[in-house]
Amino acid sequence: MSDWHTATDPVPTHTTNRSFVRVAAFVALIGLVFGFAGPTLDQAAARRFKRQGTDLLRSSLGVPAADAQATAGPVALTSEILTVLKRDYSRATIDDKKTRELTYAAIQGMLATLNDPFTGFLDPDDWLQMQQTTQGSFEGIGAVLEPYGRDVRVVRPIPGSPAFLVGLKAGDIILSVGTHDHDTGKLIKTTPTLGKGINDVVKLIKGPRGTKVTVTVLRQNASKPLSFVIVRKHIEPPVINAWMEDTDRKIARIVLNEFNERADDQLWRAWTDLKKQGARALVLDLRYNPGGLLEMAVRIGSRFVDRGAIVIVQEKNGVRHTLEANPRLPKVGDIPVAVLINESSASASEIVAGAIKDHHRGKLIGQHTFGKGLVQTLFPLGDGSALRLTTAKYFTPSGRDINNKYDEEKRPIFGSGGIMPDIAVEQSPDWVDQQFEDKEHDTQLKKALEVLRTDLQVAARR
Amino acid sequence: MVRIMRTSARIGILALLAVGSVAIGIQLGAYTFRQRDPLAGATAASEAGSGLGFSNLDELSWSQQPSPLQTMSDVLEMVESEYVEKVDADDKFAVGAARTMLYTLDDPRTRYWAPDQTALLEQQLDGKFVGIGAVLAVVKEKRDEVEQRRVCVIAPVPGGPCDAAGVRAGDYITGIDGRWVIAYDPRLDLNRMTLRTMPEREYREKIKDATKKLQDGISWPRALEQLTQPTGKPLELTIERKSAPAPITVKVTRNETQVAPVEFHTVAPGTGYLRITQFTASAPAQVTSALKTSGRPARVILDLRDNAGGPDLAGPKSVVSSAAAVLSALGFSGEFGKIARGSSRHPIASAAQSGSSSGTRPSVAVLINKGTANIAEVAAAYLQARAGAKLIGAPSQGDSSYQKLIKLSLGAMTLTAGSYFTVAGKAVPATGLSPDVPVATGGPRWEKDAAVNKALALLGRAQGGRS
Numbered sequence: 001m002s003d004w005h006t007a008t009d010p011v012p013t014h015t016t017n018r019s020f021v022r023v024a025a026f027v028a029l030i031g032l033v034f035g036f037a038g039p040t041l042d043q044a045a046a047r048r049f050k051r052q053g054t055d056l057l058r059s060s061l062g063v064p065a066a067d068a069q070a071t072a073g074p075v076a077l078t079s080e081i082l083t084v085l086k087r088d089y090s091r092a093t094i095d096d097k098k099t100r101e102l103t104y105a106a107i108q109g110m111l112a113t114l115n116d117p118f119t120g121f122l123d124p125d126d127w128l129q130m131q132q133t134t135q136g137s138f139e140g141i142g143a144v145l146e147p148y149g150r151d152v153r154v155v156r157p158i159p160g161s162p163a164f165l166v167g168l169k170a171g172d173i174i175l176s177v178g179t180h181d182h183d184t185g186k187l188i189k190t191t192p193t194l195g196k197g198i199n200d201v202v203k204l205i206k207g208p209r210g211t212k213v214t215v216t217v218l219r220q221n222a223s224k225p226l227s228f229v230i231v232r233k234h235i236e237p238p239v240i241n242a243w244m245e246d247t248d249r250k251i252a253r254i255v256l257n258e259f260n261e262r263a264d265d266q267l268w269r270a271w272t273d274l275k276k277q278g279a280r281a282l283v284l285d286l287r288y289n290p291g292g293l294l295e296m297a298v299r300i301g302s303r304f305v306d307r308g309a310i311v312i313v314q315e316k317n318g319v320r321h322t323l324e325a326n327p328r329l330p331k332v333g334d335i336p337v338a339v340l341i342n343e344s345s346a347s348a349s350e351i352v353a354g355a356i357k358d359h360h361r362g363k364l365i366g367q368h369t370f371g372k373g374l375v376q377t378l379f380p381l382g383d384g385s386a387l388r389l390t391t392a393k394y395f396t397p398s399g400r401d402i403n404n405k406y407d408e409e410k411r412p413i414f415g416s417g418g419i420m421p422d423i424a425v426e427q428s429p430d431w432v433d434q435q436f437e438d439k440e441h442d443t444q445l446k447k448a449l450e451v452l453r454t455d456l457q458v459a460a461r462r
Numbered sequence: 463m464v465r466i467m468r469t470s471a472r473i474g475i476l477a478l479l480a481v482g483s484v485a486i487g488i489q490l491g492a493y494t495f496r497q498r499d500p501l502a503g504a505t506a507a508s509e510a511g512s513g514l515g516f517s518n519l520d521e522l523s524w525s526q527q528p529s530p531l532q533t534m535s536d537v538l539e540m541v542e543s544e545y546v547e548k549v550d551a552d553d554k555f556a557v558g559a560a561r562t563m564l565y566t567l568d569d570p571r572t573r574y575w576a577p578d579q580t581a582l583l584e585q586q587l588d589g590k591f592v593g594i595g596a597v598l599a600v601v602k603e604k605r606d607e608v609e610q611r612r613v614c615v616i617a618p619v620p621g622g623p624c625d626a627a628g629v630r631a632g633d634y635i636t637g638i639d640g641r642w643v644i645a646y647d648p649r650l651d652l653n654r655m656t657l658r659t660m661p662e663r664e665y666r667e668k669i670k671d672a673t674k675k676l677q678d679g680i681s682w683p684r685a686l687e688q689l690t691q692p693t694g695k696p697l698e699l700t701i702e703r704k705s706a707p708a709p710i711t712v713k714v715t716r717n718e719t720q721v722a723p724v725e726f727h728t729v730a731p732g733t734g735y736l737r738i739t740q741f742t743a744s745a746p747a748q749v750t751s752a753l754k755t756s757g758r759p760a761r762v763i764l765d766l767r768d769n770a771g772g773p774d775l776a777g778p779k780s781v782v783s784s785a786a787a788v789l790s791a792l793g794f795s796g797e798f799g800k801i802a803r804g805s806s807r808h809p810i811a812s813a814a815q816s817g818s819s820s821g822t823r824p825s826v827a828v829l830i831n832k833g834t835a836n837i838a839e840v841a842a843a844y845l846q847a848r849a850g851a852k853l854i855g856a857p858s859q860g861d862s863s864y865q866k867l868i869k870l871s872l873g874a875m876t877l878t879a880g881s882y883f884t885v886a887g888k889a890v891p892a893t894g895l896s897p898d899v900p901v902a903t904g905g906p907r908w909e910k911d912a913a914v915n916k917a918l919a920l921l922g923r924a925q926g927g928r929s
Contacts, residue, residue: 074556075535077872081560081574082531084868088879090803091569102563103530107537109562110555114545121537149676218669316546379540382528387537390546 078106104385115406116390118376124384126199140206141213142235143168150194151175152201154217155288161235166228168217170435175225177204178214185212209234239263241436242270244277245445251452252279253445255436256300259292259348264299271303271332281336281452283445284352285436287366291347294323294375294394301355302326304337304362309397310355313375316391325355336455337362338448341421346370354396354419363451364421366444371417373403423447534559553577556872561683564875570600570611571863572877580874582690583867587772587779589721589742593690594697594714595622596629597770597833599861600645600682611645612636612702613682616859617768617833620739620906622719627712629701630904631768631833631859635689636709637700642675643685691716726752727908730918734759734824735908738788739769741837743779746787753791761921762792762824763914764845767855767906771836773867773876785837786812793823794849799840800887801864803880807887810840826851827917830895831903835859836882839895843884852898852920855913860894 082102086094094102107121142161143154154172157164178190193201205213209232216227239262245253252274254267271282284304291297294311301310302325309322339362341353350369356362375392395401396419404417431441439445528536542549560574575583582592597616602609613635618624636643680688688697696715703710723745725737734756738745753759772781782801789798790812797809828842828851839858845851864880882890899920903913 073538073552074559075531075538077556077870078534078559078563079531080870081563081875084870084875085877088866088868089567089572089877090864090880091572091878092567100530102566103534105566106559106563107534109565110534110538110559111541112562113554113558114541114547114549119541119545316544316548374546377544379544381533381536383530383533384527385533387540389540389544391544392546 074106074110078103116374117406118372118374118388119390120388122386122388127380127384127386138206139209139232139234141168141215141230141232143205145174145198145202145205147198148173152193152196152198158235158238162230162233163215163228166230168215168228168230169219170432172217172219172226174201174215174217176216177201178216178227178229179204180212180214182208182211187214190214190216207232238266240266240270242267242274244274244279245283245439246449246453249453249456250278250280251283251449251456252277252281253283253285255285256289256349258289259296259300261293261296263292263296264303267300268303268330279335281338281456282332283338283340283448283452284356284362285340285445286345286349286353287340287342287444288344289346289349290344291349291372294348294351297348297351298323299326299329301352302329303332304352304356305359306331308359311351312395312397312399314393314395320395336452336459338452339364340366340444340448341369341419342367342427342444343370343418347372350402350419351394351396354400354402357419357422358397363423363448364419365423365448365451366421366425367427368420368424369402369418371402371404373401373417423451553872560870560873560875569878570602571865573875575874575876577873579686579690580869583773583874587742587775587781587867589723589740591619591622591719591721592692593716594624594629594699595619595717595719596624596689597772598635598686598689613643613645613685615833616835616861617770618905619719619721620737620768621721623715623717625905627699627714629699629712629714630703631770631831632704634702635699636702637698637711638680638685638688639698640678640700642679643682644676644679645682645685689716692718724748724752725908726756728756728759729763729908729914730761730922732759733761733763733918733921735763735765735914737765737767737906737908738838739906741769741771741781741784741788743784745784746791749788749791758822758824760824762826763829763908763917763921764792764826764851765829765906765908765914766834766838766842767829767831767903767913768833769835769838770833770859771838771861773865774837774879775867775869781837782810785841786810789841789844792826794845797885798844798848799837799885800883801880802883802889807883808880823849825921827921828853829855829903829906829913829917830858830897831856831905832859832894833905834895835861836863839890840882840884843886843890843895846895846898847885852917853895854899854917854920855897855901855903857896858894860890860892862890862892 082094082099085102086099092098104121104123111119111121141163142158143163144156144158145152146155152174154163154168154170154174156170157168174193176190176192178187180186181188191204193204196204205215207213211232212229213232214227214229216225218225239257239260241255241257243253245251252271254270254274256263256267271279274282294313298310305325307325307327310325311323312320313323314320337356339353339356341349341364345353345366346369350372353364353369357364373394374390375394376388377391379387379389381387393401393403400419402417402419405413425444425447428441428443431443432438436442538555557574557576561576564572564574585592586597596618599614599616600611601614602611604610615624615629615631615633615635617631618629688694694716696713699712699714701710701712721739723738723740723742725735725739726749727735729735734753736749736752738749753762774781786798789795795812797811799810800807801810802808826845826849828845830839830842830853834842834855835858839861842851842853842858846853862881862883863878864882865876866879867874867876884890899916901913901916903911908914
């Protein structure tokens with residue numbers, strides 16, 4: 001394998017290229033459980049309100065807020081530097097816009113010292129863009145992207161999307177994006193994407209349906225960069241794929257892509273369907289599932305666990321809350337379950353896998369999971385920006401901390417966290433990455449089916 | 463569970479958001495999964511808050527957008543109160559904030575100095591160099607349409623480790639102990655390569671190369687820490703030099719080098735060799751006393767080789783004032799250059815020194831090389847234009863950046879505050895000052911030196927012509 005393997009390559013590459021894989025894993029897999037941390041948010045909002053009140057008072061007295069702060073500390077230093085720049089800097093005018101830009105960078109620099117890749121600052125642009133996008137499905141090319149060092153790469157094209165149809169592949173590194181005139185369709189500008197950051201690259205790629213965009217990528221085995229002209233479409237990405245994997249023995253398979261708000265509904269609907277078709281066992285595929293809502297992890301965990309803890313959340317003050325299985329939710333019942341996991345199963349995936357493991361409700365098959373045991377909460381700020389902050393840790397029902405340790409350069413120490421599979425199976429190098437339909441080369445899936453078939457035989461004999 | 467009940471009450475709102483959130487999640491990939499989720503949470507929280515009448519008050523107080531500093535202060539407060547780990551990092555926060563904010567200006571000369579680095583920098587102003595003994599700068603350089611940044615040796619400190627190891631002004635330090643110094647990103651080269659075709663093998667090799675460089679690279683702040691350690695095992699520096707076809711490696715020890723800013727020797731009857739390595743606070747007095755002791759030589763070879771100038775700290779350590787006072791001590795007064803900022807020009811002038819008059823002005827020859835930079839170039843250009851001095855040696859650095867060094871409540875910053883213009887009213891050319899008499903030259907020295915010999919010959923001839 002070349003240097004270009006992805007974070008999700010089979011383990012043998014770690015020995016040869018361990019540090020790189022670590023870096024890649026760190027940038028690639030920021031998979032996440034976001035908690036609501038209910039009371040926390042409300043308290044923070046209330047406090048913010050109080051502060052806003054004081055600020056009004058301050059500005060009415062004509063005292064700049066910053067000067068009213070303590071004389072030491074990051075805010076004071078930032079203010080001091082701004083003053084110097086405004087007075088002396090000769091290469092640019094430090095106007096309001098620049099001041100805001102500089103201060104936002106200061107906030108980012110301050111947060112970076114926490115060495116927590118999950119904590120960050122969203123400027124109003126990023127935040128607004130996200131809010132706009134929440135209005136429904138989006139218009140674009142349908143590629144899942146992720147940061148990759150200073151580049152952005154394709155995690156996978158959404159099946160059936162324009163990106164999928166033109167042949168964009170998982171692992172493609174985006175080199176440049178060509179903007180086309182919406183009316184004439186002519187290529188008007190090509191923007192290199194190195195160092196641009198994922199949000200900017202997404203902004204370049206997205207656009208109204210029917211319009212064109214050129215995406216140039218670097219692919220592992222291609223001799224030259226490849227360019228694709230793609231016509232944007234309306235995209236409604238599915239969160240679940242489900243089918244009867246073994247029609248003879250009635251083993252169902254549900255691939256869960258992420259834990260969004262529709263995840264449990266879709267999962268349950270899919271399971272009900274498969275049950276009608278006679279499903280007697282289930283492969284829950286959590287590979288490459290980066291996580292999502294804490295709430296959904298608990299809900300989906302509740303489908304497998306009758307009662308007891310799904311996850312234990314510990315807040316800053318050390319107070320632990322046990323989030324228990326909801327006994328009123330219908331359950332999959334006492335059937336053989338295999339959960340497929342790998343290094344890209346993170347966060348909420350790890351909660352569900354951990355709960356299933358700790359309650360002995362199924363066998364985990366595959367690879368050591370990512371290792372993210374942190375809950376983030378998002379705090380909107382007064383000027384339209386937002387703070388994403390790690391506010392809690394979580395533990396599996398048996399009390400295990402699955403969070404990775406990080407080395408001093410912020411890279412997760414591989415194998416220092418995560419959940420171990422009951423049956424470790426490396427993926428075949430011939431498997432087309434993240435192509436869940438490629439059953440022929442899917443060693444992990446084969447193992448899961450083998451285990452479930454045995455379980456079914458044992459159950460039948462009883 | 464009370465907790466679950468509370469959250470489940472919000473599900474109505476969340477359900478609305480859910481449809482959209484899938485969309486972004488998928489579109490943006492793993493990175494924004496984390497951003498999407500809290501969106502749901504956060505919006506839910508403010509909706510919930512509105513039940514408490516909080517949103518009306520919100521409107522009231524948010525009708526004026528808070529200043530960015532207020533946002534920063536809010537962020538700080540939230541981190542302090544809500545972050546999962548105990549946070550006790552005011553200095554660390556401040557240093558991180560200051561460093562990152564100045565990076566966004568994309569001007570390598572405008573940067574923040576953490577307190578420990580500030581101490582080193584201040585020592586440098588007094589001629590004490592810790593580490594490899596070189597004045598370094600990250601410079602921008604456009605190569606094949608790609609703007610790159612490289613670590614450049616402006617000047618090795620005379621008698622310091624770099625000088626001893628043969629590192630020269632104008633050399634680029636591209637590696638430390640085999641690790642690439644990430645002052646620029648080799649992936650930029652790759653990006654550029656997409657514009658042209660090349661054989662597959664060559665392309666692959668380059669990709670591999672660039673990736674490896676980045677993987678194993680060392681960031682510039684970290685590199686600087688290593689380069690400024692007072693002790694430690696010798697560092698192996700990878701040096702790229704324009705005249706060398708391939709990168710060379712040199713072993714450089716680290717220590718503390720105290721540079722005498724001024725050195726004087728009488729090299730021939732009535733001819734003094736005056737080397738000024740650094741315009742420190744004490745340099746002018748040393749020049750005055752050296753000239754006095756030697757009986758005011760009629761001819762002075764002023765050696766400004768490897769004098770890199772430097773950032774200007776207001777007060778007695780000002781490099782500009784020191785340069786002015788040195789010229790004055792030599793007998794030259796009045797305006798000797800300008801600092802331009804925007805469209806305005808501020809003259810820099812040296813005061814006439816008591817006891818010296820134009821009558822006692824010596825004939826001067828000025829030795830320059832690639833390490834002659836910044837205010838030293840302004841001084842050289844002045845002597846060339848107004849004192850009839852010949853510039854002898856190699857082209858100078860061409861560094862017109864006027865930088866200020868400002869001490870802050872924590873650490874310090876340097877910033878580009880203007881650019882140097884010569885007394886003729888032109889910007890110091892980016893290609894450097896061209897010598898009147900080109901002589902291949904290394905660093906400053908007075909014995910058996912081709913440039914000194916040339917100067918001696920020229921000054922002697924000039925004198926002969928006059929007599």
